[in-house]
Amino acid sequence: MLKEVTATRYITPLREGGSLPGLVEADDLGAYVMKFTGAGQGRKTLVAEVICGQLARRLGFRVPGLAALDLDPVIGLGEPDPEVQGLLKGSGGTNLGMRFLPRALGFDPLAYAVDPVQAGRIIWFDALINNVDRSWRNPNMLVWNGELWLIDHGASMIWHHNWRGAPAWAGKPYDATDHALAPFGPDLAAAAADLAPRITEDLLAEAAADVPDVWLTDEPGFDSPDAVRRAYVETLLERAPGIHERIELPKAAAAATPRATGWITYEGAGQ
Numbered sequence: 001m002l003k004e005v006t007a008t009r010y011i012t013p014l015r016e017g018g019s020l021p022g023l024v025e026a027d028d029l030g031a032y033v034m035k036f037t038g039a040g041q042g043r044k045t046l047v048a049e050v051i052c053g054q055l056a057r058r059l060g061f062r063v064p065g066l067a068a069l070d071l072d073p074v075i076g077l078g079e080p081d082p083e084v085q086g087l088l089k090g091s092g093g094t095n096l097g098m099r100f101l102p103r104a105l106g107f108d109p110l111a112y113a114v115d116p117v118q119a120g121r122i123i124w125f126d127a128l129i130n131n132v133d134r135s136w137r138n139p140n141m142l143v144w145n146g147e148l149w150l151i152d153h154g155a156s157m158i159w160h161h162n163w164r165g166a167p168a169w170a171g172k173p174y175d176a177t178d179h180a181l182a183p184f185g186p187d188l189a190a191a192a193a194d195l196a197p198r199i200t201e202d203l204l205a206e207a208a209a210d211v212p213d214v215w216l217t218d219e220p221g222f223d224s225p226d227a228v229r230r231a232y233v234e235t236l237l238e239r240a241p242g243i244h245e246r247i248e249l250p251k252a253a254a255a256a257t258p259r260a261t262g263w264i265t266y267e268g269a270g271q
């Protein structure tokens with residue numbers, strides 16, 4: 001289960017993303033990025049955030065801690081923006097909280113060098129979950145304390161919008177031609193050799209167990225939240241073994257490896 005906290009103060013909207021997440025303070029005194037159940041794509045975005053985020057963490061990637069964040073819309077009454085007001089009013093109850101990384105920088109490929117092993121691991125993981133939202137235009141990675149952190153897995157696992165088509169996704173390719181890390185010479189063979197065997201039924205079930213029931217109830221075609229969890233597990237389990245052979249990289253990926261110059265890397269940057 002995810003940690004459960006309650007929002008006590010709405011601080012400000014984060015306007016960098018498309019879904020207008022908010023920065024809030026919670027009753028554990030932590031600051032969280034709150035992603036709303038009432039936002040455009042609704043609760044499935046949050047399900048994807050939890051399953052993919054918890055899976056990524058178990059595979060050794062850095063992902064900000066997640067929490068089930070209870071919201072009483074009354075805390076946002078003073079917020080002047082009507083769009084934010086609408087989001088808050090439509091999102092009473094359980095939302096997603098992600099630990100806020102203060103002073104994190106957006107990933108910039110010219111300023112931060114990623115080695116081929118790390119690039120390969122991240123692209124392999126994105127291929128598994130079919131993440132379409134880590135392009136060079138919109139990398140959804142942060143640099144914090146000199147390390148790369150993964151955020152925003154809401155646009156993954158597109159098959160959950162049409163479960164009848166989900167089995168076919170085991171064999172579908174992943175288009176990484178626009179991936180933010182494609183130019184870093186990703187070592188996909190090494191990533192697959194290490195990560196694919198670790199995608200077990202138990203590991204996936206642990207990640208799916210962390211999704212709050214309330215986001216999985218009344219899913220058409222399923223009689224319980226656990227039945228929906230099993231569908232996520234099965235699809236990812238089927239997709240893992242062969243996905244590395246179906247990752248489409250740009251033709252000149254290896255040749256175009258950018259190198260950050262020493263003075264602008266964050267190596268040893270501490271805070």
Ligand SMILES: Nc1ncnc2c1ncn2[C@@H]1O[C@H](COP(=O)(O)OP(=O)(O)O)[C@@H](O)[C@H]1O
Pocket residue numbers: 014016017018019020021033064098099100101102104106140142151152154
């Ligand atoms: N945990 C975090 N710590 C610090 N900043 C964050 C965090 N999560 C998101 N942000 C900032 O908020 C922006 C929007 O968040 P994101 O999860 O990408 O939402 P969206 O679905 O709207 O794209 C990010 O691009 C980043 O600048």
Ligand SMILES: [Mg+2]
Pocket residue numbers: 017018140152
């Ligand atoms: Mg984003």
